[in-house]
Amino acid sequence: MKRVVSIALAGAMLALTAACGGTGGDSASNEVQVWLTTPDKSKLLSQEESVKQTSSEEAQDGDIVLDETTKYQQMDGFGASMTDSSAYLIASKLNEQQRETLMKELFDHEQGIGISYMRIPLGASDFARTLYSYDEMPEGQTDPQLANFSIDHDKEFLIPTLKQALAVNPDLKLMGSPWSAPGWMKTSESMIGGSLKAEAYEPYANYFTKLIKAFQAEGVPFDAVTPQNEPHYVPDNYPGMRMEPYEQAAWIKDNLGPAFEKGGIKTKIVVWDHNWDEPYYPMTVLNDPDANRYIDGSAFHGYAGEVGSQSQVHDAHPDKNIYFTEVSGGAWATDFGGNLQWDMHNLIIGATRNWAKVVLKWNLALDENYGPTIGGCQNCMGFVTINQQSGDVTFNSDYYSIGHASKFVRSGAYRIESGPSDETGIEQVAFQNPNGSLVLVAMNRAGEERELRVRHGSKSFSYKLPAGAAATFVLPASEKKD
Known part of the structure; x- marks a missing residue:
């Protein structure tokens, strides 16, 4: 059977295990897994290079702030x-x-x-x-x-x-x-x-x-x-x-x-x-x-x-x-x-x-x-x-x-607070999985590349999202959970 359009998932199982709450050390706890789809189909739910979280200073205007202490509906x-x-x-x-x-x-x-x-x-x-x-x-x-x-x-x-x-x-x-x-x-x-x-x-x-x-x-x-x-x-x-x-x-x-x-x-x-x-x-x-x-x-x-x-x-x-x-x-x-x-x-x-x-x-x-x-x-x-x-x-x-x-986003996850979604720029929504890992889904509706900045607790990361592209970011569970 010919696979006319296929999804590139080489190494996905190992990466996703680490992203969704694996027991890795400090390095793993600072890494955010990234999956990208671009409008020209050059990337189709493709795993990209992980980005590092760094110690966060105070929030800047336009930051996406993830706050799992504010929960909304539970997802099926x-x-x-x-x-x-x-x-x-x-x-x-x-x-x-x-x-x-x-x-x-x-x-x-x-x-x-x-x-x-x-x-x-x-x-x-x-x-x-x-x-x-x-x-x-x-x-x-x-x-x-x-x-x-x-x-x-x-x-x-x-x-x-x-x-x-x-x-x-x-x-x-x-x-x-x-x-x-x-x-x-x-x-x-x-x-x-x-x-x-x-x-x-x-x-x-x-x-x-x-x-x-x-x-x-x-x-x-x-x-x-x-x-x-x-x-x-x-x-x-x-x-x-x-x-x-x-x-x-x-x-x-x-x-x-x-x-x-x-x-x-x-x-x-x-x-x-x-x-x-x-x-x-x-x-x-x-x-x-x-x-x-x-x-x-x-x-x-x-x-x-x-x-x-x-x-x-x-x-x-x-x-x-x-x-x-x-x-x-x-x-x-x-x-x-x-x-x-x-x-x-x-x-x-x-x-x-x-x-x-x-x-x-x-x-x-x-x-x-x-x-x-x-x-x-x-x-x-x-x-x-x-x-x-x-x-x-x-x-x-x-x-x-x-x-x-x-x-x-696993069954039993909760949608969590992530601030406003910009309908002319970066739209986004966030979830917390039952194991504590966080998932941010974002879409760049602007006509040009935009940088999104994400804060979670004392850490932050940034990512340049191509025009018209969608991305999913998976943050490992915090060492200290509620």
Whole structure:
């Protein structure tokens, strides 16, 4: 299999071990590991020469000051969606060795980018090979007792691929999101169009409990689910389902939440799962106290609106978590540097500075024809492109932009205070890993090289960041921790 774009990771395991809290001496404690991606692709998540920390004088204007005593949200992770199409390509178009190599490049922290969170469509999305749910019935028939329920479709490619990912990264967490209820539960009598019938509220809640338990029995647990993908968009050529905020609140408080309680299910319920431009929707659901008690947080997509809406919802309900769950790259945006800058500004830095504990893009893998797809987007791109004819794997811009965080920010890390982020110059965000190491992700949006200066405690370092470049800096754990 030809590696069309590859990531240079020679010696990475040793370097990363030292950077992330190894037990080296004074020299190691003064070294900051640096990983760089440039807009011309001459550096692609490339490990650069380490920089030395020196004794710090008083802060200068413009310094980035890392302060782990001020902590914000705890991170679950970064990643993408394992759609039916992605799983099919990975499981059936690569041989065992090729697949093992790719899975390490996706999910292993040392040999790859360490993806730590993924979203899974529950049944068919637009990126599937067929239109399917876990309980489809012949036209005119219903199954309120769910006697016909089965996840056999996903046992062919999706579940084995998820199990392989979990074997590579045991910390990997999964979120399930349905594009539609089974057709017989809906006003359209189809997975396409319509909304959930009132008489289907209880069967649909039981459907969720059955699928969560069925996946769990296969060794694939769900950390969270959303009631409905994009409830305010109902496509005409692939699965979708309209669900208003009062309907979502009613279903959660009267059916889904109680069904989870009765079934002993600890999987989190996350509402909305749609664009930034309608923050009133999750706030409306969360404002219902009977629904609120079952809800972990809200999820957002990036196709409309601004990332600051996440903070609007957080500020209204600061006890609830924020997730960013979807936006796609595609053939409409082929400039690598522009894509890198958008992802850094809006997702890695923007979404996390606006309280996201999870940051995900769309498809993990698609083929050379932007599929397989049963409708919807015809030119979306995944983290990787797998050529069905040749077996070539191409790594796209998403892989590197998300990798600047996923490879270094471990599950359980906290976002920490790092001062203001300059939207016309050096944008940045910082985290502290569970082992005490610090991670700073920075992006130079200026049109020229800029020097960033970083202070942490009594030490500081500086680095000249090329125009349009992204960098990740990993500082070893302090000798004295809280």
